Amino acid sequence: MIVLKRSWRKYSIDNLEQVMKVKIKSWTGVATWRWVANDDSCGICRMPFDGCCSDCRLPGDDCPLVWGQCSHCFHIHCIMKWLQSQQLHQQCPMCRQEWKFKE
Amino acid sequence: MAAVRTADSRQQWEIIKKNFCIDGDFSQINDSGEDLQLVVRLVQQLGAGQLVLDLALDAIWLALRQSVVPKFWQHFVTFEAQTNGKEDDAGEGSVEVMSRVATAVSELYDSAGSFVPQINRCEMLCEQSGAKFEDCIPGGLMEHFKLHLRATLHSQMPSSFMHLLHKFYSAAFKVFYQAEVGSQVEESEEVTDEPVPCGGCGGATDACHCQAITNTFCQVNKQLYGLDLLERLAGDIISSLLLSVITDHVSTTCRDSYDQSCINQLEKWVENVVVGWLELVYCGSRGQLSSADAAIQTMVSNNLNQTYMTALYHTYTTTRIDQLFNIVIEYPESQPALEDIRECLDRTHLRDRLVESLRSAIQTRLLHPGVNTTDVLHAYISAIKALRVLDPKGVLLELVSEPVRQYLRGREDTVRYIVTSLTDESCSELSEELLVAAPLVLDDSHSDDDNMDNWETWTPDPVHAHNLKSKSQRTADIISMLVNIYGSKDVFITEYRTILADRILSQFSYDTEREIRYLEHLKVRFGETLALLHKCEVMVKDVADSKRINTSINSDENPHREKQKFPVSAMILSAQFWPSFKEERLQVPEEVTKELENYTEAFQDLKGNRTLNWKPHLGQVQLEIELKNRTLNLTVTPTQATIIYHFQERNRWSIDDLSTMTQVPKTVLRRKITYWQTQGVLQEVESDVFVLVEGEETGEEGQTAAAGLPLADIAPPAIEEDEAESVMASAQDQREEELQVLWSYIVGMLTNLDCLPLERIHAMLKMFVQGSVECSPQELRAFLDRKVRQHQLLLTNGLYKLPKN
Numbered sequence: 001m002i003v004l005k006r007s008w009r010k011y012s013i014d015n016l017e018q019v020m021k022v023k024i025k026s027w028t029g030v031a032t033w034r035w036v037a038n039d040d041s042c043g044i045c046r047m048p049f050d051g052c053c054s055d056c057r058l059p060g061d062d063c064p065l066v067w068g069q070c071s072h073c074f075h076i077h078c079i080m081k082w083l084q085s086q087q088l089h090q091q092c093p094m095c096r097q098e099w100k101f102k103e
Numbered sequence: 104m105a106a107v108r109t110a111d112s113r114q115q116w117e118i119i120k121k122n123f124c125i126d127g128d129f130s131q132i133n134d135s136g137e138d139l140q141l142v143v144r145l146v147q148q149l150g151a152g153q154l155v156l157d158l159a160l161d162a163i164w165l166a167l168r169q170s171v172v173p174k175f176w177q178h179f180v181t182f183e184a185q186t187n188g189k190e191d192d193a194g195e196g197s198v199e200v201m202s203r204v205a206t207a208v209s210e211l212y213d214s215a216g217s218f219v220p221q222i223n224r225c226e227m228l229c230e231q232s233g234a235k236f237e238d239c240i241p242g243g244l245m246e247h248f249k250l251h252l253r254a255t256l257h258s259q260m261p262s263s264f265m266h267l268l269h270k271f272y273s274a275a276f277k278v279f280y281q282a283e284v285g286s287q288v289e290e291s292e293e294v295t296d297e298p299v300p301c302g303g304c305g306g307a308t309d310a311c312h313c314q315a316i317t318n319t320f321c322q323v324n325k326q327l328y329g330l331d332l333l334e335r336l337a338g339d340i341i342s343s344l345l346l347s348v349i350t351d352h353v354s355t356t357c358r359d360s361y362d363q364s365c366i367n368q369l370e371k372w373v374e375n376v377v378v379g380w381l382e383l384v385y386c387g388s389r390g391q392l393s394s395a396d397a398a399i400q401t402m403v404s405n406n407l408n409q410t411y412m413t414a415l416y417h418t419y420t421t422t423r424i425d426q427l428f429n430i431v432i433e434y435p436e437s438q439p440a441l442e443d444i445r446e447c448l449d450r451t452h453l454r455d456r457l458v459e460s461l462r463s464a465i466q467t468r469l470l471h472p473g474v475n476t477t478d479v480l481h482a483y484i485s486a487i488k489a490l491r492v493l494d495p496k497g498v499l500l501e502l503v504s505e506p507v508r509q510y511l512r513g514r515e516d517t518v519r520y521i522v523t524s525l526t527d528e529s530c531s532e533l534s535e536e537l538l539v540a541a542p543l544v545l546d547d548s549h550s551d552d553d554n555m556d557n558w559e560t561w562t563p564d565p566v567h568a569h570n571l572k573s574k575s576q577r578t579a580d581i582i583s584m585l586v587n588i589y590g591s592k593d594v595f596i597t598e599y600r601t602i603l604a605d606r607i608l609s610q611f612s613y614d615t616e617r618e619i620r621y622l623e624h625l626k627v628r629f630g631e632t633l634a635l636l637h638k639c640e641v642m643v644k645d646v647a648d649s650k651r652i653n654t655s656i657n658s659d660e661n662p663h664r665e666k667q668k669f670p671v672s673a674m675i676l677s678a679q680f681w682p683s684f685k686e687e688r689l690q691v692p693e694e695v696t697k698e699l700e701n702y703t704e705a706f707q708d709l710k711g712n713r714t715l716n717w718k719p720h721l722g723q724v725q726l727e728i729e730l731k732n733r734t735l736n737l738t739v740t741p742t743q744a745t746i747i748y749h750f751q752e753r754n755r756w757s758i759d760d761l762s763t764m765t766q767v768p769k770t771v772l773r774r775k776i777t778y779w780q781t782q783g784v785l786q787e788v789e790s791d792v793f794v795l796v797e798g799e800e801t802g803e804e805g806q807t808a809a810a811g812l813p814l815a816d817i818a819p820p821a822i823e824e825d826e827a828e829s830v831m832a833s834a835q836d837q838r839e840e841e842l843q844v845l846w847s848y849i850v851g852m853l854t855n856l857d858c859l860p861l862e863r864i865h866a867m868l869k870m871f872v873q874g875s876v877e878c879s880p881q882e883l884r885a886f887l888d889r890k891v892r893q894h895q896l897l898l899t900n901g902l903y904k905l906p907k908n
């Protein structure tokens with residue numbers, strides 16, 4: 001009982017003594033970005049979405065993704081090239097549905 | 104006359120004996136009173152020409168053997184007995200030696216001269232009676248006599264004679280040398296009133312007997328020359344004195360100074376001394392050579408060029424070879440010495456010795472663990488530059504530097520050091536090299552190795568060829584040579600990429616100007632198209648993009664800012680283009696997680712369809728820590744920040760609990776926590792238990808174990824966290840992964856073709872695996888050798904094959 005009391009007392013005193021405050025003035029973190037997509041890589045060029053299409057040198061803003069209404073997505077450069085090569089019907093290369101850009 | 108004709112045969116024989124001194128009595132040779140012609144005719148009548156000649160010559164040889172030569176040697180034997188045990192005093196001793204030698208030689212000269220009439224008689228007998236002396240040595244009987252004299256002298260020579268003769272010539276040489284060279288030395292010395300002993304003879308200035316020595320010396324030489332003995336007896340001594348003075352002079356001249364060319368000056372010096380001395384010996388005084396015998400002139404000029412100049416080049420080169428390591432290190436100051444050596448190497452056969460010596464100096468002085476990589480590289484760079492001077496074709500360099508390259512290849516920090524110094528402006532030696540706009544010269548084709556075999560046919564470039572090389576060509580090679588340590592651009596750029604990543608993620612500076620500049624230089628040197636360099640470009644662009652994104656998200660207009668407790672910024676990376684990261688876990692404090700989420704939302708709003716994956720352990724945190732009696736402002740890593748953050752809630756944590764709380768493995772925690780120990784904020788009170796140190800003195804004892812101890816007594820933790828630790832997986836690990844791709848091809852080849860040499864494997868890989876993995880033969884060999892060690896491969900007679908199982 002005495003022992004318990006002593007240890008409790010010690011703990012409470014320690015807490016009373018506790019004055020340290022850690023103030024975060026700024027936090028610089030590190031992150032990798034990625035496209036929010038169902039797939040990891042482009043069905044046309046087979047390159048990862050987080051990289052760029054075979055014609056581009058820089059990923060992200062310079063080689064963005066576009067989504068079709070079929071919910072498939074591709075590098076914009078890849079699908080444009082694909083669509084240009086399709087004379088009759090503009091189809092999604094994955095599901096063969098008619099390709100329409102998602103709004 | 105009548106006596107000759109009328110005498111009976113006994114008397115006739117007496118007459119013949121007397122006239123040809125057959126009984127060995129040469130005293131009356133000139134006044135025998137007979138007509139020599141008649142005596143000779145008598146001999147002819149008796150048909151005894153050959154007999155008489157043989158007897159007459161035997162008598163002469165006997166006289167030489169029993170009287171002339173022993174008398175000559177007696178001078179030296181008694182002299183030796185007299186001086187034995189006495190102090191070998193240079194001054195007095197040499198005077199004694201001089202006069203002894205002079206007396207003996209002059210006596211020998213006279214007594215040999217006394218045989219001349221008899222020799223002439225015998226010669227006449229030969230001509231008229233057709234008698235022949237031993238095999239008719241060319242040059243006539245006089246030559247034959249001198250030959251016998253020489254042979255007899257040699258056969259009876261006392262052991263100490265050469266030593267004495269050496270003393271004799273040394274003394275004379277000293278006088279000569281003093282007159283020749285000493286005057287130049289003395290001019291520079293201060294004149295003192297003290298009587299200075301003569302540098303030539305060692306006597307006091309007022310009692311100098313240099314002239315006497317020279318006179319005696321010339322007389323002796325002249326007599327010995329007349330007897331055909333000079334060259335035979337003293338030739339070696341005469342030249343050894345010159346050779347030793349050449350050696351001395353060369354090594355003094357070359358001692359420790361490499362910054363001046365001295366070979367021309369040495370050549371002049373040698374010519375001067377050699378010609379002067381030989382003139383003195385063979386012509387009797389200086390400046391007489393032009394009027395001397397053609398034979399002597401030829402002899403002097405041949406000796407000068409064949410013996411003494413050769414000795415000069417040899418001594419010079421060997422002296423320099425011994426110093427070569429220092430000469431190389433001191434490049435470019437040592438350029439003049441190197442040019443001298445290059446000139447001499449063409450005239451000596453010391454190239455092999457140079458290579459051997461420099462290799463072994465490098466081995467013992469450079470290639471051991473006590474020398475840090477910086478210094479090895481510095482020496483390597485100096486060696487490249489210096490050996491290019493010695494041999495513009497690079498053969499020497501190849502031979503000498505291969506062990507250095509091998510060694511550097513084995514040191515883990517080599518590439519890192521090269522890359523760092525290339526891109527570090529404060530290390531001008533290399534970073535300036537990078538600015539040279541020239542494409543890399545790589546020896547990817549290793550057929551160069553074959554050329555080593557016929558390096559005997561090596562010929563030096565024209566002497567001035569190196570002057571024609573432009574600076575850019577020569578310096579361009581430095582970086583090529585450095586990259587060639589690894590034989591592959593990829594290894595090099597991979598390491599650069601890792602360093603770049605570390606630099607970005609440890610400094611968090613958004614200023615990319617410098618990195619962009621270096622990337623441009625690297626592109627020029629390594630080729631624009633190199634895929635790895637492209638990755639580096641994207642990395643640098645990520646930094647610039649992050650800066651823009653941070654500005655936008657943290658701008659006043661951004662609604663996200665309102666709910667912010669503290670500013671958050673980010674380094675946002677394109678994962679595909681960065682080297683792989685070491686995976687580390689960290690659960691950051693709740694309020695931080697929230698802020699990071701806020702930031703992610705703001706990013707999503709900004710970029711649409713893109714989101715962020717945080718690497719919580721990476722980053723940079725600025726903290727203000729209020730303690731009881733002090734406030735600390737610190738910049739720390741997220742892990743360090745998280746650790747101290749939790750000590751706000753509890754002042755005592757065990758590593759176990761903290762690990763559970765933060766998700767950081769215990770070993771990592773132990774390492775990271777030392778930072779707070781060195782800051783004096785935390786203390787380990789028992790194993791793996793840490794408490795907060797609020798102030799330096801609490802005043803109350805026993806509050807906490809930590810508080811009771813004055814700070815000074817807290818031993819600083821032994822292990823400081825290595826802040827420079829890379830956050831990247833090591834370049835070797837990455838490379839090893841790439842090489843593993845080749846392994847399946849190699850196994851396929853060896854399954855089909857049984858066994859293959861390295862070159863074939865390399866060539867086939869080049870054909871089949873084109874482009875995907877670049878690999879030099881050296882790297883491939885190292886890789887295959889590792890496989891051999893792991894018993895996945897066998898190597899016999901240079902052929903690799905798969906083990907049977």
Ligand SMILES: [Zn+2]
Binds near residue numbers: 042043045046054078
């Ligand atoms: Zn694509």
Ligand SMILES: [Zn+2]
Binds near residue numbers: 052
């Ligand atoms: Zn594209």
Ligand SMILES: [Zn+2]
Binds near residue numbers: 070072093096097
């Ligand atoms: Zn579709």
